[in-house]
Amino acid sequence: MATRELVRAGTTVESLVRALADDIVSGRFAPGVRLDETSLAMRYAVSRTPVREALGRLSAMGLVDRRPNRGAVVATVSDDRLHSMFDAMTELEAICARLSAERMTAAERRHLDDIHQAARRLVHEGAEEAYAVHNTEFHTRLYDGAHNLHIHEVVSMTRSRLAPFRRAQFRISGRLAKSWDEHDAIVTAILRGDGAGAEKAARAHVSTVSDASSEFVHGAQRRFGG
Amino acid sequence: MATRELVRAGTTVESLVRALADDIVSGRFAPGVRLDETSLAMRYAVSRTPVREALGRLSAMGLVDRRPNRGAVVATVSDDRLHSMFDAMTELEAICARLSAERMTAAERRHLDDIHQAARRLVHEGAEEAYAVHNTEFHTRLYDGAHNLHIHEVVSMTRSRLAPFRRAQFRISGRLAKSWDEHDAIVTAILRGDGAGAEKAARAHVSTVSDASSEFVHGAQRRFGG
DNA sequence: CCAGGATAAAGTGTATGCATGAGTTCGTTC
DNA sequence: GAACGAACTCATGCATACACTTTATCCTGG
Numbered sequence: 001m002a003t004r005e006l007v008r009a010g011t012t013v014e015s016l017v018r019a020l021a022d023d024i025v026s027g028r029f030a031p032g033v034r035l036d037e038t039s040l041a042m043r044y045a046v047s048r049t050p051v052r053e054a055l056g057r058l059s060a061m062g063l064v065d066r067r068p069n070r071g072a073v074v075a076t077v078s079d080d081r082l083h084s085m086f087d088a089m090t091e092l093e094a095i096c097a098r099l100s101a102e103r104m105t106a107a108e109r110r111h112l113d114d115i116h117q118a119a120r121r122l123v124h125e126g127a128e129e130a131y132a133v134h135n136t137e138f139h140t141r142l143y144d145g146a147h148n149l150h151i152h153e154v155v156s157m158t159r160s161r162l163a164p165f166r167r168a169q170f171r172i173s174g175r176l177a178k179s180w181d182e183h184d185a186i187v188t189a190i191l192r193g194d195g196a197g198a199e200k201a202a203r204a205h206v207s208t209v210s211d212a213s214s215e216f217v218h219g220a221q222r223r224f225g226g
Numbered sequence: 227m228a229t230r231e232l233v234r235a236g237t238t239v240e241s242l243v244r245a246l247a248d249d250i251v252s253g254r255f256a257p258g259v260r261l262d263e264t265s266l267a268m269r270y271a272v273s274r275t276p277v278r279e280a281l282g283r284l285s286a287m288g289l290v291d292r293r294p295n296r297g298a299v300v301a302t303v304s305d306d307r308l309h310s311m312f313d314a315m316t317e318l319e320a321i322c323a324r325l326s327a328e329r330m331t332a333a334e335r336r337h338l339d340d341i342h343q344a345a346r347r348l349v350h351e352g353a354e355e356a357y358a359v360h361n362t363e364f365h366t367r368l369y370d371g372a373h374n375l376h377i378h379e380v381v382s383m384t385r386s387r388l389a390p391f392r393r394a395q396f397r398i399s400g401r402l403a404k405s406w407d408e409h410d411a412i413v414t415a416i417l418r419g420d421g422a423g424a425e426k427a428a429r430a431h432v433s434t435v436s437d438a439s440s441e442f443v444h445g446a447q448r449r450f451g452g
Numbered sequence: 453c454c455a456g457g458a459t460a461a462a463g464t465g466t467a468t469g470c471a472t473g474a475g476t477t478c479g480t481t482c
Numbered sequence: 483g484a485a486c487g488a489a490c491t492c493a494t495g496c497a498t499a500c501a502c503t504t505t506a507t508c509c510t511g512g
Binding site for chain 2: 495496497498502503504
Binding site for chain 1: 464
């Protein structure tokens with residue numbers, strides 16, 4: 001196997017984590033594939049030590065499974081587990097929306113509405129890439145607005161783990177406009193300070209996203225063999 | 227500093243993680259204290275390699291903070307963060323209770339009720355230790371009952387991170403009986419399949435626990451200097 | 453006396469070598 | 483011919499050595 005050039009920003013370990021995570025979520029390393037330390041060390045032209053540490057971190061992220069004395073493999077996300085993560089995402093987003101409605105400062109509400117209104121243009125233009133960026137920003141605002149560090153951490157982690165299974169989300173035609181309308185319901189409830197309404201709207205939104213992702217997910221499951 | 231004997235079960239790293247985690251949550255290593263790899267290696271009579279890996283895992287657990295090239299320190303749990311974790315715990319338990327009410331199998335409902343009824347005896351006897359064990363079992367049943375692997379993982383992690391701040395919970399007089407009554411409300415709602423009721427009851431229960439823990443927490447904050 | 457920089461000391465990051473444990477293959481025996 | 487066992491191979495776990503980063507101290511110049 002050819003050695004791959006490593007983008008050396010920060011420590012070797014950090015570079016390795018980025019490179020390996022990318023190789024995994026992009027599907028170059030399929031789930032279940034053995035990650036042999038020596039081979040990886042050669043592949044990236046580093047020693048085994050940083051490889052070991054990188055595998056440790058990826059294991060903590062849930063991207064690889066490690067068993068003592070038996071090496072590491074790319075984590076296989078079972079159908080069950082994947083479903084449970086989408087499910088959990090719905091609950092967590094719902095919480096953030098409710099808490100945002102209850103706790104956001106005036107400035108935060110204004111900012112949320114601002115970026116939401118500005119995104120209307122992206123929908124008309126059909127700018128999928130740009131809308132995806134906006135979407136991330138929008139949800140991050142909800143996580144921030146909940147004013148709870150721990151929930152923020154948990155929901156961010158869940159979101160990043162699901163990322164590989166959501167990439168194609170906005171490719172589905174008409175999804176952009178629907179997404180904006182759903183966001184609109186959330187924003188409206190938050191601006192009213194209506195916690196229950198925001199929770200309900202968020203729940204509806206994320207469920208839709210889960211469904212929209214499911215086709216892609218099943219394709220991924222077939223490809224990845226989870 | 228004297229070398230400490232390591233309970234060598236499993237790999238060296240696992241033993242180190244246990245030992246260090248214990249030293250941290252028990253307060254022997256106060257938050258903010260520098261964890262110098264060389265010293266720790268000498269202290270436990272191992273080399274730096276497993277110490278580094280152990281620190282990495284503890285960092286992933288949130289027990290230590292690590293900055294590149296600048297070493298590791300025992301994580302300081304800010305007042306803010308601690309509050310947010312109790313807060314998050316309330317939300318997560320509420321979710322589990324609701325989902326349990328909606329999804330538990332007949333056998334699971336029966337088992338939950340069984341252990342709950344059996345615990346009545348512990349209350350009368352004032353068996354704090356035994357009740358604490360039962361309490362853990364009770365809540366674990368709720369996490370299982372939600373039938374969601376990811377939420378189970380998240381709530382378990384949160385619970386374990388909060389563990390050091392809850393230890394004195396049942397020492398507070400009358401807390402045992404109150405706890406049982408609160409559990410009773412949750413069980414009743416779950417047996418009825420009343421999701422909203424279970425959520426509400428769980429929320430009330432965990433809030434009380436948070437309040438009950440707060441005195442201890444503030445003591446801990448003073449001791450630990452968070 | 454203070455500020456700035458060079459230098460040394462300490463500690464983390466990485467490489468490499470050795471030992472232990474798991475997995476495999478081949479031989480022997482039933 | 484199949485099954486069990488022993489030896490061998492190879493990857494992981496740990497130790498040690500080296501390199502680089504950070505930081506503290508000291509000296510020099512203003």
